[in-house]
Amino acid sequence: MAHLALAYLDPGDIIIAPDPGYPIYSACARLAGADLYTVPVNEDNNFMPDLSLIPLDILRRAKMMIFNYPGNPTAALATKEYFKEMISFGLKHNILIVHDFAYSELIFDNNEPISIFHIPDAKKIAVEFNSLSKSFNMAGARIGYLIGYPSLLKPLASLKSHIDYGVFLPIQNAAVKALTSDYSFLQEHKETYQARRDVLFDSLTENGWNVRKPDGGMFIWARIPPHYTSLSFSLEAIEQGVVVTPGNAFGMGGEGYVRIALVQSDERLREAGLRLTSLI
Template sequence: MIQPAERTKSLGASVFTEMARHKKKAASKGKDMIDLSVGSPDLPPPSGVRSILSEETLEKDNYGYALQGLEAFNEAASGYCSERFNISLDSSEVLQLLGSQDGLSHLALAYLNPEDYIIIPDPGYPIYSACADLAGAYTYPVSLNEENQFMPDITAVPSHVLERTKILIMNYPGNPASARATKDYFEKVVALALEHSILIVHDFAYAELDFTEDKPLSIFHIDGAKETALEFHSLSKSFNMAGARIGFVTGREDLLKPLADIKSNIDYGVFYPVQKAAIHALTYEQPFLSTQKQTFRNRRDVFCQSLHEKGWHVTIPDGGMFVWAKLPPSYTSMGFALKALEAGVVVTPGHAFGLEGEGYVRIALVQEEERLKEAANRLASIIF
């Protein structure tokens, strides 16, 4: 019998696929299902983005290999970062991606050798650990929890691990726990990375869904970060372009080059009409971002208030599109998720994001407010 590579054995089907299978089975029986499992925006991109995409797909010269990002995209991305985050970037410090997950997965191949370490947050998005498996490297999870305000003490990582660590991944505002980092915390992490020659990877996918009054904190607001960090951006969450698969990573050109070299051997770039629609979004659709943020803030408030009124006092997130809900001790993450399916709501069990996720479920705010109220009623009825 022909056997697959050893690296595939730790991957398996994602929990999202598993929950989708359960949802399909329940829906086939005629049950009304409210799907709050996947963080894919339910709203459309701005109308101007859709118009550009529609027009450009009719242009006969747009169907060749893109090979790499248009220079106009790099300029639009650097301009966006300057406008939104007050970060000064040259267009050479931008690398276009087929979505940020594409970049995160291939970055491990670009930097990690077998037996290198990658420090990942626990709980954290599944690709953080999967990319290490694909590269044959080791993961060292650091616990994010309410006790450490989801900002773990990286200096407590054993010295023998730090000596073999190539990459440290952070994600603020976070997924699944929508925490925000402080400048003081980022400064400590940058200092550690500079001392040990570690590449910081800041997943900034939810930068535009920060519900506080402060501007989102980029890793590049920290002195010295350009020497040791890359920052990933996603148009999926900011402009509702999840299916279009486009994002970008910023940082020093020499730090981007290994990833660019890997990608040049794997893909042929993003479809030109998608690139041009993204250029329009980054350049002209910034007013849309305020509306998007308010929509998700309102959804958060309605959903959390509904749960609180029923007696389930979940933590109200400061950003992102998820509620990271702590369960009563009598429930496991999967046990509750299966009960939720019976009640007609699809959520993601917390253990899918790491060992620290057990005892939680992640609930995505990807439905209209009335549907979220109904989902809250159904979920609370399981417990009370």
């Protein structure tokens, strides 16, 4: 994604990104020498920002817009109608729509995974990232892919041909094995994370912390009591033996929240919930 920004953006251009959002969204603007314009993503807008509120002077300079559903850190989904709105917006203003679909295989409660390419006109203005880090537990291997119309992919392919020449071959072979499998693992994987979500959600809510139930992904995005900052709560949590990520690590819109990862066993998540609620 950082390389895509380098391929598309010049100094003075604008990238539109969610706040809170995964840190590379803001970092890629800085790496490209471009400017960042953020749109709030929160409960008030059902995690689907009103694109009509973006000022015209921003739209004239914007070259790229990133969105992420299921969201990291918000663990929220968008509707298909909103995806249609995104594509219409991109076509109207000639802005490349970039969908970060890293959590495509971790969507809960029988909700349908929505690719940007469910929208017929998306190929004219959109690209979509995915990562085997999440779907096949290959975090650290740094292997993923970008899908889109060849003319939209060409700038990135040209740039990367001068920066990197291919992932270590055994990792490529592992990715081929994963992508040509029968995908039965993906269902088991999703069920594991949904069960973990339920365990931690129940542990938190039953002990007095009213948090939002995630729609997908690997995290609970939890609003903290107002007498804490994101950082102060995270430091208190460490004293209780639990590591969480302060919400302001994902942008100023994340202040007042923490992200809690679902990357431990049910038993440990249940215990983590008890320790965290002792701070509430």
